[in-house]
Amino acid sequence: MTADKIERTKLGNSWLLDPDKPWYHVMPRSGWLNDPNGPIYYKGKYHIFYQHVVGTSQWDWACSWGHASSADLVHWKHEPIALQPTPGTYDAEGCWSGCSTLDSNDTPVILYTAVRLREKPGLPLPPSASDLGLQMIESQCAAVCRPDDDDLVTWTKQSRPLIELPPPNEGLVGFRDPYIIQRGVDGRPWQLIIGSGVKGKGGTLLLYTSDNLLSGWKYRGSFIKGKSRPCDEWDLGEMWECPFFVCLPQTSAEEQSSKETANGNAREAADSTAHVLCVSPYPHYRKDRPTNPCLCWVGQLSNDTFNVEDASGPHRLDLGDILYAPNAFVDGRGRTLMLAWLQELRTGGAYDYAGCLSLPRLLSLQGGRLHQQPAPELAQLRLGEGVHLANLLVEEGAAAALPQIWGPSVDVSFRLARGSCSAAGILLRAWLRADADSEQPTAAAAVVDWDAGTLEVIFSTQWDRNALSFGWDSVSKRVGGPIQIHEHAVQLRVMVDHSAVEIFTGSGETLTTRVYRGDMAAGDDPGMFFIAKDGAASVTDIAAYTMGSIWEQASDQPAKTHEPAME
Template sequence: MSELLDKAREYESKKEKTIAEELRPLFHLIPRCGWMNDPNGFSFYNGKYHMFYQYNPYKTEWGPMHWGHAVSEDLLTWDYLPAAIAPDEEYDTDGCFSGSAIEMEDGKQMLVYTGVRREEDEDGNWHDIQTQCIAFGDGKDYVKYKNNPVIKSESLPEGAGKYDFRDPKIWKENGMYHIVVGNKTADGDGQILQYSSEDGINWNYEKVVIKNNNRFGAMWECPDYFNLDGKQVLMASPQDMLPEELEFHNGNGTICVIGTLGKEGIFSEENCQAIDYGIDFYAPQTILTKDGRRIMIGWLQNWDTCGIRRDDFPWFGQMSFPREIAIRAGRLLQKPISEIVNYYGKRISRKSVLITDSCSLSSIEGRCVDMTVKVKSTGANLSYKKFEIKFADNGKAYSKIAFNPEESIVKIDRKHSGSRRAVVHQRRCRVSDNKGEITLRLILDRYSMELFINDGEQVMSMGIYTDIRAEGISFKAFGELLMDVTMHELKR
């Protein structure tokens, strides 16, 4: 074990003892201490789910990228393990960037990651040299392969850029190992490349899976590629996107490209949509569980919103709630993982409540809840112009969800949540036109809100850092409507 990794492990084991339990979410994985970004190595190994993550243990800011490590038996209760890898070799001295993990035939777990080394060119410009590297371990301790990197820029196809080449996602199929890797072409456009290997060590370039063709941003980061419900799905996180109506927003986003595999494995696109329509979601990875469910977890943060933070927090960054995903009618469907029912506490339900103004309901409150709200007009015609839910409310600070049935638009808003920075605080998305009927399911977990609309047709996520004693929840109708609400307290 290297001196750098020893230092990180010693630091995190001491630092975590200083973090009060109430400063951690109940179910959303945060770093053991310091900074977290992309999920890495999401996998099942030795009877447990493993999640690694981009990690700077020393500060709540992006820094020298290590891999943090946690394990879980149900994807909701996590236990920290020591940091897995540190930037301690010449080829990754400037960071162990994102990647994935898989169990090998010999029983070892292999980590596949991007090693980064900064290099000055002849004109005095600095560039990140990004190569693909591997390490082998037993689920706790890992040793980097002596002949790293295993994929260098020399293997890139014609037209590929040699500097932006990162985030390998690995899988095994028909006895062969495969990875997809994000790449920016020499002329600044995104593409996803595929490599194959018989042993997971010696890799050969196969093909371009998909080209951006200047549609969605530039560099495509953190790809995932899998079959789901008879469709082939590619997920990626483009940088520098331009907005398209309410489907895609500016900056760093996420896309889900749904299609089929034709002759010779050619990917044919059929639909492209956003994965999350909210403020904070990036770089998702998926896993296939033993019982056949495809589960997705992303970084519940965004590079464009890192300005909203609590200066008194000993951590920054959290993972999303695990989501079961499916393809229905050619679109992505997402629901909170079903294991959530094992953490249900008190249940409160109200049926056919007539809402004509602002109101609160007895016992409907809290910051760790699973709450489903269904609203509809009181008659055949639309009887209201807007519906709002306020939450994390203490009379001064609050966050809000608003639904405009005339335009079929849902908006999330955290500008009054206590933030002192004018970063992104609102997002909108267009939903199905159901004549004023809508189902809104909120997962609140201390410092986040994830909204599942109409049984998961769309999801909107955001971090909130309001004091956790702000537990008020209220409802408001502009006009009149009928509301059903069911809330389960979440307990661990």
């Protein structure tokens, strides 16, 4: 039995039945997952909550807050469901996205959007001035953790919303996803932003302040100042969902590298800070998949507003097609970490699960640009010593196999040098295609195109296993965008977890997508090759590892549900 089959057997039937199910990304054992919610580091443990629908792999109104915890940001344990809809209340139809924070006594508190449907009997409808005319009615609510509960399992919902209705007569099109941007400590007020949009004008964020986390919130107007530039061909959206706003130290690339080499703490190298605002434009024009990418700006906070005209951006947070609704937090080491929802690209409902979270990403600013890298702790998942190659020549039309790395979950780092080629990269072959005339991709390649200045994942319908040639001219789909390319060489780290593929560049860009490869036959080729187009390329500093699972067998079992009390 191969190593990956042994791992599947340990994890359970759900992994045995689906060879494309990730095992080093956080996800429920079964059911639907979308937005990450309320990530927090508390008393030596990482906690991540997420939108979860139990018993179906398709989205439904009745979202709960799933919950997983980790002592090391690597190995995770399923916890009981933290929040569930309560019939007859403000969240009767869903406990939607939000954040978590510590109150003035350092007690954990969840802030979330409560949803009820207007056609359902129960609470009265909003007055016309604050009625957005939507199918659902959104309110901002809170739940408080029991003070002696170090595992964040027992939550008590507040009986009344913190903010019951949106501000009147503003022409808004949505009112959800609260995010705390300032804690009410050291004489400062609490501040939060809420995702919204103005009819006919586009996305915005609403600013609220209070002297008390659980009461007295007052609307202060739009958090956004100015009119944003467009983002290439991408629409800025009718409204902005799932905002996050963080302050990061600014360093040059040289300072970052030098300081990390010295002590691993990039914050000490910074002489200034800037703020990063990230939003998820809505609506979705395709079911279960956003048309628009997540957007971010880098700038400064001034008089409690963020001027998008003066800021750098908008920039695409990720160059792929599945990442949405990111959420960020600061851990016990002062690092800013981000997780996001990775969507499926295959038909919903065909399997017993849908969706996973991204790998935890470390955020920094280098040269005024947002820089993302996988959390260094993930190296703990590497099995064995891996494969290390100093140099590999890749000729045009003849793929060079990555030897001795087997299985569906790998971590590969390398440096691509252009040589005489126009494009080069790493290929992931698939084992799904049975029909020679099928239009389904047989391989996907993560490719750097020097002429275009881009990183793309190219899906081809032609892969000749015998000739080891990739069908550059039979492309069915391209996903990607521009990256910084210096001196004709690019550093890449490609992290493949069954269907989930996350690619990180040395200059901080990322590309996330799905590649459904199917079940690798025992004794077959490893399925990973380096390729080049219009000439030869060299690949140097190759380090490749097979990756293990983040789960123990016991944690694969469904968590028992916990119905939060009402205050």
